[in-house]
Amino acid sequence: MSIVAGCDVGSLTSKAVILKNGRIIGSAILKSKPRPRDSADAAMAGALENAGLLQKEIVYCIGTGYGREKIGFIDEAVSEISCHGKGARWLLPTARTVIDIGGQDCKAMKIDPDGNIERFTTNDKCASGTGRFLEVMARVLGVSMDELGKLTAKATAPITLASTCTVWAQADIIKYLNSGVPIEDIGAGINAAMAARVAILVNSVKPEGDIFMTGGVAKNIGVVSTLEKLIGRRIKKARRADPQIAGAIGAALLSWEKVNGHKKAS
Amino acid sequence: MRPEIKEYNYDWLMGKTLSTAARIPAGTKKETELTYRYIPYFKGAAESFINAGQPGIRFLELLGKYYENLLTARDDGKIIAGTTFCSTPTILYAMDILPVTFEILTAIGCLVWKRGMFDYMDYCCEVGMPETSCSSQRGYLGALLAGLSEDVEFILCDTPGVCDTNANAFAFAAGYLDKPFYQLNYPSVIGDDRSQKYHVDDYREMVRFIEKQSGRKLDYGRLAEVLKEVDAQDAITADIEDMLMMVPTPIPPVFNLILYASRFCFAGHPEYTELLHVMRDSARQRIRDGIPGLSAGEEKLRIFLCYIDHYTVDMNFYDYLEERGIAHTGSILTRNFRDGNKYVEDMPSNAYAIDISSPEAMLDTVAQMNARLPMVRSIRGPYDRPGMWLEESLACARLYQADCIIYNGTPGCRNTWGMVKPFARDMEKHGFPTHIMYDDAFDDRVESWETTKERLDEFFHIRGLL
Numbered sequence: 030m031s032i033v034a035g036c037d038v039g040s041l042t043s044k045a046v047i048l049k050n051g052r053i054i055g056s057a058i059l060k061s062k063p064r065p066r067d068s069a070d071a072a073m074a075g076a077l078e079n080a081g082l083l084q085k086e087i088v089y090c091i092g093t094g095y096g097r098e099k100i101g102f103i104d105e106a107v108s109e110i111s112c113h114g115k116g117a118r119w120l121l122p123t124a125r126t127v128i129d130i131g132g133q134d135c136k137a138m139k140i141d142p143d144g145n146i147e148r149f150t151t152n153d154k155c156a157s158g159t160g161r162f163l164e165v166m167a168r169v170l171g172v173s174m175d176e177l178g179k180l181t182a183k184a185t186a187p188i189t190l191a192s193t194c195t196v197w198a199q200a201d202i203i204k205y206l207n208s209g210v211p212i213e214d215i216g217a218g219i220n221a222a223m224a225a226r227v228a229i230l231v232n233s234v235k236p237e238g239d240i241f242m243t244g245g246v247a248k249n250i251g252v253v254s255t256l257e258k259l260i261g262r263r264i265k266k267a268r269r270a271d272p273q274i275a276g277a278i279g280a281a282l283l284s285w286e287k288v289n290g291h292k293k294a295s
Numbered sequence: 296m297r298p299e300i301k302e303y304n305y306d307w308l309m310g311k312t313l314s315t316a317a318r319i320p321a322g323t324k325k326e327t328e329l330t331y332r333y334i335p336y337f338k339g340a341a342e343s344f345i346n347a348g349q350p351g352i353r354f355l356e357l358l359g360k361y362y363e364n365l366l367t368a369r370d371d372g373k374i375i376a377g378t379t380f381c382s383t384p385t386i387l388y389a390m391d392i393l394p395v396t397f398e399i400l401t402a403i404g405c406l407v408w409k410r411g412m413f414d415y416m417d418y419c420c421e422v423g424m425p426e427t428s429c430s431s432q433r434g435y436l437g438a439l440l441a442g443l444s445e446d447v448e449f450i451l452c453d454t455p456g457v458c459d460t461n462a463n464a465f466a467f468a469a470g471y472l473d474k475p476f477y478q479l480n481y482p483s484v485i486g487d488d489r490s491q492k493y494h495v496d497d498y499r500e501m502v503r504f505i506e507k508q509s510g511r512k513l514d515y516g517r518l519a520e521v522l523k524e525v526d527a528q529d530a531i532t533a534d535i536e537d538m539l540m541m542v543p544t545p546i547p548p549v550f551n552l553i554l555y556a557s558r559f560c561f562a563g564h565p566e567y568t569e570l571l572h573v574m575r576d577s578a579r580q581r582i583r584d585g586i587p588g589l590s591a592g593e594e595k596l597r598i599f600l601c602y603i604d605h606y607t608v609d610m611n612f613y614d615y616l617e618e619r620g621i622a623h624t625g626s627i628l629t630r631n632f633r634d635g636n637k638y639v640e641d642m643p644s645n646a647y648a649i650d651i652s653s654p655e656a657m658l659d660t661v662a663q664m665n666a667r668l669p670m671v672r673s674i675r676g677p678y679d680r681p682g683m684w685l686e687e688s689l690a691c692a693r694l695y696q697a698d699c700i701i702y703n704g705t706p707g708c709r710n711t712w713g714m715v716k717p718f719a720r721d722m723e724k725h726g727f728p729t730h731i732m733y734d735d736a737f738d739d740r741v742e743s744w745e746t747t748k749e750r751l752d753e754f755f756h757i758r759g760l761l
Binding site: 188189190191192193194197200201204205208222225228229232233258259260261 | 296297298299410413417418420421422423426608706739740741742743745746749
């Protein structure tokens with residue numbers, strides 16, 4: 030009855046997941062703080078509170094994300110690509126292609142039936158294919174991330190946005206706002222610009238099997254629906270848990286395998 | 296690439312679109328309106344060409360026919376070769392080989408296609424080309440790599456140094472498609488005998504390569520015919536360029552695009568000669584009627600494009616020039632450096648001559664012609680003339696009475712981006728206000744046209760030009 034945990038410290042959000050017998054008994058998503066250690070502590074405290082546990086009850090914990098080396102309470106640090114592969118497989122067992130859009134990077138991966146990475150590729154320049162891009166644009170537009178995703182469905186003539194530079198894209202949006210372009214068309218242009226950049230990555234790994242998306246952007250229906258059109262495939266939705274915590278779930282699953290000798294949690 | 300795009304042959308799409316557009320003016324008002332309704336995204340570009348009168352319409356016809364020829368090439372026993380704007384297509388036409396000039400076809404696609412060539416450009420990245428490679432090749436090349444255009448038998452291009460990204464893109468294409476390819480190795484100096492001999496030897500080797508790949512011998516009699524056609528084309532082009540010096544000029548901005556797009560795709564082709572006749576006649580008629588080339592009716596400003604134009608999307612750039620009353624006095628792509636041209640008078644040993652007296656002379660002519668193509672000559676800057684881009688741009692700007700210099704290119708263009716700032720600084724020192732456009736001539740997603748336009752307006756306003 031070992032209780033294990035995973036902690037994913039990303040550039041925008043930090044996530045923690047506590048697993049008991051292959052079931053999530055606690056999780057938390059918090060805005061990342063300037064120091065990764067503080068972010069991890071806060072996320073884990075949230076997950077522990079959610080599960081009604083104490084830190085000492087965690088048998089093994091793996092850290093991941095860009096701040097993983099700075100987490101104080103972990104037993105091991107593992108790359109986020111490996112964790113997202115594992116987490117995606119747990120969230121959708123049929124997934125063979127995983128798209129993870131994080132705060133500061135974007136990855137497309139192909140995984141085997143056990144969730145191990147077979148092939149992956151990441152974005153190569155600028156923030157314009159990342160969650161940070163959407164966050165900046167939503168702020169300029171004065172809408173929440175959730176609202177931004179919904180704008181695509183309401184648009185009639187989406188704008189073409191500069192999508193190779195976040196700063197220029199921001200300047201573009203301000204200009205469009207000032208010239209009276211409807212917010213729906215601007216929002217749809219933002220989501221489309223994001224989707225177009227992600228589509229290149231997805232197609233470059235030659236997607237096979239079910240496609241699954243992890244990370245916070247998986248909750249942006251505008252990006253997801255446009256991406257589906259661009260790649261001509263459905264992107265499956267997670268039902269077991271929030272796709273944003275996929276990395277932390279993967280870290281927790283790896284912890285479980287560590288404790289239980291590679292026996293799968295599910 | 297979106298799945299629905301993979302359903303259509305790109306050459307067929309473009310050919311049908313362009314030839315349909317060329318037929319619009321022959322229809323009744325009702326037919327015209329109906330056709331425009333069927334091509335909502337191409338309407339703007341089609342109107343721009345049609346509004347340029349017979350030259351624009353003939354250009355659409357020529358392009359439509361060009362794509363049709365590509366589609367029927369195999370049935371007609373012809374061969375298609377991939378090539379570049381760093382190489383003249385004359386020898387290919389002389390051997391009955393259809394040239395596919397990637398950069399020009401990308402530009403045309405950008406003008407016509409709703410989303411520019413974005414999908415095709417992105418496909419190149421999907422299969423392994425870097426996003427930072429030049430967008431001018433990535434457009435049409437995307438269609439070729441995706442198997443959506445007519446296949447090429449072999450590829451001809453230049454070595455790195457002339458146009459680095461061009462050489463890399465073509466090498467990638469040759470590797471990806473498993474096609475034989477030949478890189479012309481341009482000598483590092485221009486004008487000396489040793490370099491000239493090297494260049495001609497390289498050309499002879501290229502001819503051997505083409506003969507081997509095509510199974511056809513180069514008929515020098517046919518090459519002479521093609522060069523005679525080029526001779527006639529150069530003469531008419533020179534007339535048009537002379538008229539470009541007039542203030543106000545009778546040459547509409549879009550003529551510049553037609554001139555060089557045609558030269559890189561159709562040099563030596565008789566139908567291009569006919570198009571040039573129509574262009575010259577139209578310009579002369581404007582002079583007789585006292586009508587300036589700009590539809591605004593007034594020439595407020597003259598600009599010289601020191602590199603290339605802006606192609607994405609919908610003829611926006613050319614329409615902008617028309618609306619603002621800005622005359623386009625040509626770009627570095629327009630000039631051909633033929634002897635006898637006004638602008639080469641002050642640039643001794645820079646011109647080439649056409650000599651068809653012997654096979655050797657003809658090869659020499661083609662080699663000389665090629666050594667004077669814009670990327671080969673002006674932008675590269677041979678070791679014995681390192682300031683050639685600046686010198687030639689200055690000479691042209693003065694001769695054509697430009698009020699300012701505009702740089703437009705692509706972020707993938709290492710050869711110009713690497714030196715555009717000192718170039719602009721020196722241009723300013725010579726008294727020419729110079730604006731660097733930070734967009735991509737072929738990709739609206741680098742900087743949207745709306746922003747590009749705003750920055751141009753700001754430059755013209757702040758510098759007191761408009």
